Amino acid sequence: MEPTPTEGEAEAQTEQVQPPEEEPLKVILKHGQELEEEQEELAEHQPLEQEDLNFERFKRRPLPQRTLHQKIDDLKTYLWNAETKEFMGRSGKSWSLILLFYAALYAFLAAMFGGCVFCLMWSISPYHPTYNDRVMPPGMTMAPHLEGHDIHFNASERKSWKKYARSMEEHLRPYNDGAQDRKNIRCTQDGKYFMQDDLREDEERKACQFKRSWLGECSGMQDPHYGYSQGKPCILLRMNRILGYLPGEGKPINVTCEVKKGPPEALGQLQFFPKSIFDLKYYPYYGKLRHVNYSSPVVAVRFGSVQYDTPLQIQCKLNGKGIINDSPTDRYLGSVTFSLVVGA
Structure with a gap:
């Protein structure tokens, strides 16, 4: 038989058995941590309180108003x-x-x-363009030119045609005989170009005279009303200036006028002053810096027997070599079209 332990030995065995009892404490602590983690997860999924949904408190407070x-x-x-x-x-x-x-x-x-x-x-040169290989043939302009190419008047009403006579006077003022005698020379080489290329580039070129008196009944010297008071109006036709251009290739440019819309017989007889051509002696044009006193030649057309109260659309054209007068896109290229209505 084994001996029974004494009381002292029993206490010693009890003290030796106590340390293993610490393991349940660790389990409890670990279980406590798990409980805290579960509580935190539950707290995350809890609904927000009303105070948390109040976003007004995050708005920027207005600054106090400042005095002037x-x-x-x-x-x-x-x-x-x-x-x-x-x-x-x-x-x-x-x-x-x-x-x-x-x-x-x-x-x-x-x-x-x-x-x-x-x-x-x-x-670049101030006297001539560097490139002019795309210069188009010249266009044509007319006077009087007031708010479009329409000439409508009654011969017996001075107010209806006075503006046309005033426009004619303004266009012909630079062609006064006295001014032409002072500034330009009388040229006698009709039908020939007035070439002055032998002069220095910056030297002034001379210009041929074109006197107002050469326009006869359309000069305004015999009739200051230019025929409008008699129902026989005059117009002025001028070819546009192109620097260095030689029109007609050695032959004068001719001018013709015809009815485009309306009865042709209503146009009657036309008179051209001084002639129905642009003489070559006024070309070439050397530019305003060298041709200071240059006066463009004009052709005056007088409608001496136009039929009263008949609307007419008239086209005047340039005719000559190198001239384009039937362009579908530019009605002023080589021609000009206007309407004419003369009342009694």
């Missing part, structure tokens, strides 16, 4: 801060650097622009 005196003081401080010695928020050094920068910038831009203009003016 405070605003004026702030403006004064912004313009000049006596404490920091700053003008409009910048010190004197800062303003100096800014002004220096912009002065250098704009000086550079001005120099670059001036250099570009200088190179451009240096590369």
Whole structure:
């Protein structure tokens, strides 16, 4: 038989058995942590309180209204801060650097622009275009030209035709005989070009005279009303200037007028002054810098027997070599069209 332990031995065995009892404490702690984690997860899924849904508290609170005196003081401080010695928020050094920068910038831009203009003016001639290989044939203009190419008047009503007579007078004033005698020379080489290419490029070219008196009954010297008071109106036709252009290829350019819409017999007889041609002696044109006193030749047309109260659409055309007068896109190229209604 085994001996029974004594009381002392029993206590010692009891003390030796106590340490394994700590394991349940660890299990409890671990279980407690799991409980806390579960509580946190539950808290995350809990619905928000009403205070949490109140977003008004996150809005920016309005600033208190400032008085006019405070605003004026702030403006004064912004313009000049006596404490920091700053003008409009910048010190004197800062303003100096800014002004220096912009002065250098704009000086550079001005120099670059001036250099570009200088190179451009240096590369082109002021007397003739560098490229003129696409110059179109000349167009034609007419006078009087008031708010379109419409001439409507009654011969017995001075108010209805006075504006046309005034326009004719303005167009013919540079052709006064006295002015032509002073400025231009009398040319005798009819039917030939007046070439002056042998002169220096910058030398002034002479121009042939074209006197107002050559227009006869349409000159305004015999009849200051240009036939409008008699129901026999006059118009002026002029070919556009083109620098260096030689019209007709050696032959004069002829002018004709015909009815485009309306009865042809209503047009009656036409008179042309001084002739129905543009003489070659007025060409070529050398530009306004060299042909200072140049006067473009004109052809005056007088409708001496036009039928009263008959609307007519009349077309006057240039005819000659190298002339285009039937362009579908440009009605002023080599021709001009106008309406004429003469009342009694």
